[in-house]
Amino acid sequence: MLNKLFSFNGGVTPAYEKTRSAEGPILPVPLPAELVIPLHQHVGGPPRPVVQAGDRVTKGQRIGKADGNASATVHASTSGLVSAVEMRRMPHSSGLSALSVIIKPDGLDAWGTAKPLDLHTASPTEIRDHLMQMGVVGLGGAVFPTHLKIVPGQPKALETLVINGAECEPFITCDDLLMRQRADTVIAGVALMCQIMKPDRTLIGIEDNKPEAIRAMQQAIEAQHDKRLEVVSVPTRYPAGGAKQLIRVLTGIEVPHGERSTDYGVQCFNVGTAVAVHDAIKLGRPLVSRIVTVSGNVRRGGNYDVLIGTPMRDVVALSEAHADTNRYIMGGPMMGVVMPGMEVPVVKATNCILVGSPKMFPPPPPEMPCIRCGECAIACPADLQPFELYWFSRAKIFGKAQEYHLFDCIECGCCAYVCPSHIPLVDYYRFAKSEIWAREHEKEAADHARERYEFRQYREEREKEEKAARLAAKTAAGREKATAALAVAEQPDGSNNTAEKDAKKALIAAALARAKQQQEQAAAINTAAALSAEQQAEIAAIEARRAEIREVAKPHLPPDN
Amino acid sequence: MLATKSNNSPFVLKPASVRSVMVRVLLALIPGVVAYVWLFGPAILVQIALASLTALAAEAIALHLRRKPVWLFISDGSALVTAWLIALSFPPIAPWWLVVLGTLFAIVVAKHLYGGLGQNPFNPAMVAFALMIVAYPLAMSQWPAPGGDFSQHLNAIFGHRQVDAMTMATPLDALRTALHSGATPAADSTNAWLWISLGYALGGLYLLQQRLITWHLPVAFLATLGLIASIACYADPVRFGSPVFHLFSGGAVLGAFFIITDPVSGCTTPRGKLIFATLAALLVWIIRTFGAYPDGVAFAVLLMNIAAPLIDMYTQPPVFGHKGKRTGGLS
Ligand code: SF4
Ligand code: SF4
Numbered sequence: 001m002l003n004k005l006f007s008f009n010g011g012v013t014p015a016y017e018k019t020r021s022a023e024g025p026i027l028p029v030p031l032p033a034e035l036v037i038p039l040h041q042h043v044g045g046p047p048r049p050v051v052q053a054g055d056r057v058t059k060g061q062r063i064g065k066a067d068g069n070a071s072a073t074v075h076a077s078t079s080g081l082v083s084a085v086e087m088r089r090m091p092h093s094s095g096l097s098a099l100s101v102i103i104k105p106d107g108l109d110a111w112g113t114a115k116p117l118d119l120h121t122a123s124p125t126e127i128r129d130h131l132m133q134m135g136v137v138g139l140g141g142a143v144f145p146t147h148l149k150i151v152p153g154q155p156k157a158l159e160t161l162v163i164n165g166a167e168c169e170p171f172i173t174c175d176d177l178l179m180r181q182r183a184d185t186v187i188a189g190v191a192l193m194c195q196i197m198k199p200d201r202t203l204i205g206i207e208d209n210k211p212e213a214i215r216a217m218q219q220a221i222e223a224q225h226d227k228r229l230e231v232v233s234v235p236t237r238y239p240a241g242g243a244k245q246l247i248r249v250l251t252g253i254e255v256p257h258g259e260r261s262t263d264y265g266v267q268c269f270n271v272g273t274a275v276a277v278h279d280a281i282k283l284g285r286p287l288v289s290r291i292v293t294v295s296g297n298v299r300r301g302g303n304y305d306v307l308i309g310t311p312m313r314d315v316v317a318l319s320e321a322h323a324d325t326n327r328y329i330m331g332g333p334m335m336g337v338v339m340p341g342m343e344v345p346v347v348k349a350t351n352c353i354l355v356g357s358p359k360m361f362p363p364p365p366p367e368m369p370c371i372r373c374g375e376c377a378i379a380c381p382a383d384l385q386p387f388e389l390y391w392f393s394r395a396k397i398f399g400k401a402q403e404y405h406l407f408d409c410i411e412c413g414c415c416a417y418v419c420p421s422h423i424p425l426v427d428y429y430r431f432a433k434s435e436i437w438a439r440e441h442e443k444e445a446a447d448h449a450r451e452r453y454e455f456r457q458y459r460e461e462r463e464k465e466e467k468a469a470r471l472a473a474k475t476a477a478g479r480e481k482a483t484a485a486l487a488v489a490e491q492p493d494g495s496n497n498t499a500e501k502d503a504k505k506a507l508i509a510a511a512l513a514r515a516k517q518q519q520e521q522a523a524a525i526n527t528a529a530a531l532s533a534e535q536q537a538e539i540a541a542i543e544a545r546r547a548e549i550r551e552v553a554k555p556h557l558p559p560d561n
Numbered sequence: 562m563l564a565t566k567s568n569n570s571p572f573v574l575k576p577a578s579v580r581s582v583m584v585r586v587l588l589a590l591i592p593g594v595v596a597y598v599w600l601f602g603p604a605i606l607v608q609i610a611l612a613s614l615t616a617l618a619a620e621a622i623a624l625h626l627r628r629k630p631v632w633l634f635i636s637d638g639s640a641l642v643t644a645w646l647i648a649l650s651f652p653p654i655a656p657w658w659l660v661v662l663g664t665l666f667a668i669v670v671a672k673h674l675y676g677g678l679g680q681n682p683f684n685p686a687m688v689a690f691a692l693m694i695v696a697y698p699l700a701m702s703q704w705p706a707p708g709g710d711f712s713q714h715l716n717a718i719f720g721h722r723q724v725d726a727m728t729m730a731t732p733l734d735a736l737r738t739a740l741h742s743g744a745t746p747a748a749d750s751t752n753a754w755l756w757i758s759l760g761y762a763l764g765g766l767y768l769l770q771q772r773l774i775t776w777h778l779p780v781a782f783l784a785t786l787g788l789i790a791s792i793a794c795y796a797d798p799v800r801f802g803s804p805v806f807h808l809f810s811g812g813a814v815l816g817a818f819f820i821i822t823d824p825v826s827g828c829t830t831p832r833g834k835l836i837f838a839t840l841a842a843l844l845v846w847i848i849r850t851f852g853a854y855p856d857g858v859a860f861a862v863l864l865m866n867i868a869a870p871l872i873d874m875y876t877q878p879p880v881f882g883h884k885g886k887r888t889g890g891l892s
Contacts, residue, residue: 008881014573093569170573244881256882333572354572361572366633368579369679372824373773375577382881385830388873405880413571420577421679427569 006252008245010381011237012414014170014334016209021293021301022173026181028305029318035077035103035309036088036345037063042137043144044070049101055082058112060286063101066132072145073135077288077307079112080105091312091330091347095340103309116284119195127196134280135287135348140164140175140241140270141331143349146277149267150196159265160251161199163190163274165206165213166234166241169332172352174291175271177303179206179213182275183220187229189274192281194228197267202229203250204271209236238334239412243268245381257382257408272351292346294319296329296355306346312353313342321355329354333361334413368421376415376425382408386415390425393432398439401432409433579678583638585771589764590645590819596760600707600753601653604714608648608660615664616644623673639678643667646686646819650812650859651693652704654717659700663689683866684826690859702855707753751810758814765818777834778827779817785842786813793850801850812858813845820858826866832876833869841865 040046047064051057057076064074081104087097117130131147138144165186167175179186194202206214217231234240234249247266248254255261261268269277272290279285288308292315295301299320306315312328329336330350339353346353376386384405392401409429416425597605620640624631644664651660667685675681694701705714768774786807793801807813812820821827821841828837841861848857 012575014575248881254882254884259882329570329572331570333570335570336572337570338568356572364568364574365578366630368633368637369677371579371582371639371679372829373582374775374824374829377829378772383878384880385877387829388877404877405883408880408882417571417573418575418577420579420582422574422578424569426571430569 004252005232005234006249007235008240008248008381009383010379010414011239011245012379012417013237014417016236017171017295018173018176018209020171021295021303022176024300024302026177026291026303026305027318029307029310029315031078031105031107031109031307032310032314033104034083034311035080035105035307036100036311036343037074037077037103037309038088038090038098038100038345038347039064039074040098041074041143041308041347041349042072043142044072044148046099047071047074049085049099051076051082051085051101053082053084056080056106057082057103058110060114060288061112062133062286069132070145070148071132072137072147073133073286074101075135075286075288076101076103077309078103078105079108079110089340089344091337091339091344091350093337093340100309100345111285114284117281119192119281131277131280133286134276134284136273136276136280137287137348138270139272139276139290139348139351140243141335141349141351142243143347146269146273149262149269150193150277157265158197158199158262158267159201160247160267161190161193161197161202162243162247162250162266162268163193163202163204163271164241164243164246164268165204165210165217165271166246167210168207168236168238168241169334169336169352170238171295171301171354172293172332173295174293174303174351176210176213178275178291179210179271180216183213183216184223185275185278186271187217187220187224187226188282189276189278190229191224191226192277193269193274199228199267204229204231205234205240205246205250206231207236207240208233238414239381239410242381242410242412244410257405287348290346290348290350292350293352294355295352297322297325297357297360298355306350308348309345311343311345312339312350315346316342316353316355319355322357324357324359325355326358327356327361329356334417335411364424365422367423370419370421370423373420375418375420379414379418381412381414382410384409386425389432390423390428393428396432396435398432398436402436406432406436579637579639582773583642585773586642586768586819587638587645589767589771589773590649590761592763593649593757593760593815594645596757597649597653600756601705602709602711602714604705604709604711604718605648605653607715607718608651608653608655609645611657612644612648612660612664613641615661616640616647616668619665619668620673623669623677627673627677629677634678637678640668640672643672643685646815647689649815650686650690652701654703654705654714655700657718659693659697663693666692679825681825682870684820684823684862687820687859687862687866691863694854694859698854707750751806754811755805755809758809761814761818765814768818768822774818774822775831775834777831778822778838781835781838782817782821782842783808783813785839786846789843789846793846807846807849811849811856816841816845816858816862820862821865826862826869828869828872828876830873830876830878832878833872836872836876837865837869840868 039049045067047066049063050065051063057063057079059076059079061076062073063076063082066073082101083104084102086100086102088100088102089095090098117127119127122130128147128150131150132145136146138146165175165179167173190202190204204217206217208214214231214233221229221231232250234246239245240249243261244255247261247268251266253264253266255264255266276287280287289305290308291303292306293301293303294316298316299322302319304315304318316328328339328342330339331337331352332354336352336354370387370390372387374387377384380386388404389401389406389409392398392404393406406429411426411429413426416423419425594605594609617635617640620635621631624634647664647667648660651663667689671683671685671688672678672681703717765774765779769776787804790802790804790807794803821838828834844861844864845857848854848860852860854860
């Protein structure tokens with residue numbers, strides 16, 4: 001390994017707690033009584049249901065149709081009967097509901113026809129379509145549709161393909177075990193990605209606290225004689241597994257917020273996603289299950305191969321939560337979200353169900369004022385000044401917060417982790433972000449309304465003009481007829497009218513053009529119109545969390561709220 | 562049973578608290594205090610006790626009046642840090658009411674009237690020093706000679722009359738006079754302050770090791786002060802004090818590690834810290850050399866406190882992915 005490693009600033013080293021769940025095989029979960037498969041599990045547009053109550057489905061059958069390009073297909077995770085298509089509570093801390101397909105398994109778990117894809121004959125569009133049809137999304141937690149990131153035949157060549165096996169969040173071991181126990185499949189998936197994207201080099205980054213995974217992956221590469229792939233052990237420091245941080249560590253490139261990493265010649269995928277790509281292309285099987293870590297306050301932590309839609313309760317039962325359990329968290333202790341109940345389903349984003357007790361995750365000590373000690377700034381991997389952002393967010397000076405790069409915050413939680421005043425800093429950022437998005441949406445809506453209004457005015461004006469013109473022409477024609485003369489066009493009234501009309505029209509057109517230009521400028525500033533699919537997806541995700549965040553952030557804000 | 566009131570991620574916190582920060586700052590002051598007691602006798606401990614009691618009482622009352630949880634805040638230790646810094650920058654044999662009055666003012670006005678912990682734009686200890694030296698210049702200038710008799714010191718602190726025989730001008734004044742008259746500076750006094758300064762420096766290194774402060778402030782401050790003093794002294798040794806004199810007398814080292822490093826009233830960005838410390842050192846030298854008051858640290862710090870927010874605003878470090886681009890308050 002002759003790779004020069006880079007480092008990112010900041011980061012923290014919380015207790016890793018990986019051994020609680022890192023032993024033993026990846027276990028299957030018995031078929032639950034019913035599967036609740038939400039249609040919207042990814043970042044991007046929600047799919048539309050294509051089945052109804054009473055339909056029989058096979059495993060892998062499409063039940064939700066991708067709506068537009070920035071979306072992903074959803075499939076039945078097992079064979080059975082669709083018992084309902086209805087709103088069900090989601091794995092969100094707010095407990096909001098979303099349209100889900102409820103399936104009563106028939107116990108056969110029978111696959112429908114597999115549709116593998118031959119990469120040699122497939123066109124780039126076919127590859128993208130296939131991945132979209134197979135519902136492949138990023139499994140590292142971001143659940144971004146993979147087909148939008150795998151861009152075959154893009155104009156700018158891909159220099160580095162980064163495969164993320166860092167898994168930096170404490171407690172979570174699903175990627176670790178995947179690499180240790182299914183390294184061949186991971187590597188096969190990565191090889192397929194290479195074949196599609198043709199990167200100059202492919203680096204698989206794994207934190208150095210996972211020596212077994214590193215070894216297994218290296219062996220798998222050797223076994224397949226794949227010289228293009230390289231495993232790189234990266235220093236263990238949260239959040240080394242953040243895509244941007246890992247890209248920085250492996251390549252030295254910093255991808256700014258809101259820009260696509262491909263523009264910098266890099267693309268990053270999670271190891272789990274590589275397996276999903278492999279299954280979709282080689283086996284022709286859509287993404288219907290994922291590996292989920294269950295850890296924390298349980299008798300035996302472990303990893304499970306879980307069908308999407310399985311109620312979390314069924315999964316946790318296998319690990320046996322202790323009696324003093326007071327909450328369940330989806331994700332890790334740094335970025336996870338508290339679940340509203342245990343009946344919520346495992347979704348594509350569920351990498352871990354962390355079982356908490358007051359002893360394991362004690363309530364934070366009382367919040368003190370910020371003493372500007374700067375610990376948060378030292379810990380921030382995005383090189384922000386978190387205490388300034390806190391100040392502005394709290395005072396609702398959102399413009400300033402944006403100026404201080406609020407939206408570069410990746411909500412990693414490092415700042416709140418180190419803060420000696422125990423300020424829930426990230427809550428303040430979530431709140432500020434959601435408020436800013438809300439305002440921009442309102443503004444956008446207002447812009448649209450104004451545009452519509454202006455257009456209607458213009459149209460009414462024009463109609464009036466036209467009517468008048470027609471009338472004038474008619475009268476003129478009548479008069480013409482009456483005087484039995486010629487040359488309609490040379491009517492003085494008519495031509496006057498037309499000239500006036502033209503002038504008015506020109507004025508209106510100019511005004512409209514001006515308005516449009518202003519709107520475009522505003523839109524450009526407000527990042528609303530000229531957004532990439534990635535960004536729009538991000539907005540959608542943030543939007544979805546808005547209500548929830550507002551709720552949660554409120555108690556922390558000064559009483560005048 | 563699920564918790565009804567859910568808090569948000571992160572669910573784990575580093576075992577850190579304002580109290581542990583303040584306790585470590587107090588610990589870091591101990592070597593300097595020990596040297597102080599060793600060289601000037603235990604009078605300074607009396608002052609520290611006076612300041613501490615006053616600070617805690619004032620803090621408790623202020624918190625109570627502001628309807629803040631008294632125990633939570635009073636146990637954070639920040640009032641004690643202010644108290645100790647006041648005691649250490651006041652003359653150890655100053656009358657008791659001087660330090661009490663100064664501390665009261667620091668806690669009630671400079672801290673709580675501005676909103677309490679974390680909100681004060683000025684360093685409370687330096688506010689106290691500046692106010693007292695303007696109001697009671699004489700009492701603030703009674704410095705003991707090294708050694709000295711503790712009962713006499715006590716008498717000076719609690720007695721009704723000044724014990725002139727035992728006092729001398731501030732070390733800086735003494736040196737200045739000595740320099741002007743061409744006599745040898747009071748060597749034992751200089752030595753005593755050198756040792757105390759070294760004690761502070763030792764504590765400062767501990768703060769650095771604990772990552773409670775970064776190198777920027779003390780290094781830039783001491784380097785600038787030493788540099789200007791060297792240049793001036795080299796140019797005219799009769800008029801200007803030597804760098805050793807500037808660095809190791811008065812509050813220079815205490816200031817470098819414990820006072821300009823107060824993050825609430827100072828700068829927090831790396832470049833901001835360098836600017837803050839450099840300008841503060843420059844001001845200290847100017848005030849000491851040309852000003853009417855014996856030591857310039859307090860005034861220099863207060864002046865720089867005013868500029869700190871602006872300096873911070875213009876020195877925002879580049880954020881991830883924006884390196885090399887213009888960022889921060891300028892954009
Ligand atoms: S770590 Fe906490 S107390 Fe320190 S500067 Fe940041 S927000 Fe303020
Ligand atoms: S949550 Fe945001 S501000 Fe805090 S450390 Fe992470 S990136 Fe920085």
